[in-house]
Amino acid sequence: MDTDLQECPCGGGKFAQCCEPIIGGKVRASAPEQLMRARYSAYATGSIDFLAKSNHSKTRRQFDPESAGRWSRESRWLGLTILDSESSTPDRAHVNFEARYEDRDGVAVFHRERSLFEREDGEWRFVSGGAIPAVSQKVGRNEPCPCGSGRKFKKCCSA
Numbered sequence: 001m002d003t004d005l006q007e008c009p010c011g012g013g014k015f016a017q018c019c020e021p022i023i024g025g026k027v028r029a030s031a032p033e034q035l036m037r038a039r040y041s042a043y044a045t046g047s048i049d050f051l052a053k054s055n056h057s058k059t060r061r062q063f064d065p066e067s068a069g070r071w072s073r074e075s076r077w078l079g080l081t082i083l084d085s086e087s088s089t090p091d092r093a094h095v096n097f098e099a100r101y102e103d104r105d106g107v108a109v110f111h112r113e114r115s116l117f118e119r120e121d122g123e124w125r126f127v128s129g130g131a132i133p134a135v136s137q138k139v140g141r142n143e144p145c146p147c148g149s150g151r152k153f154k155k156c157c158s159a
Helices: 032-045 048-053 065-074
Strands: 076-089 092-102 108-120 123-137
Touching (some): 032 065, 032 076, 032 092, 032 108, 032 123, 048 065
Antiparallel strands (some): 076 092, 092 108
């Protein structure tokens, strides 16, 4: 796969210039929002090792790579929207986002979460997340596509 031409799953441009360098360890995420985008893209591309490494040491043991890998493979990733972010200190921030995906049963899921990120050894790390009322729904063929393209589901991600 030529990642120079591939769109980034997070919606931030071309994968090779957006999340791939962070996932591959070539650069560090410069902000919590950037790490959030890379984590979403890691789920979308099956980069489970990156997800484990990007967890903060105080919560890293809670990460289940087998479960994350299964979720990654069994889902169809439709997009990410960063809703907002706020820093309480220079080394602690929250990112509110909506991740859109289709589960293995074909149900479109709109998952909203408020995630906590902290710097550890100079790098941003994911600490924890809490759902902002998540919504799961079956998307009808003639409804707007959950990926945000503006097209009907049947002419976009359902095709």
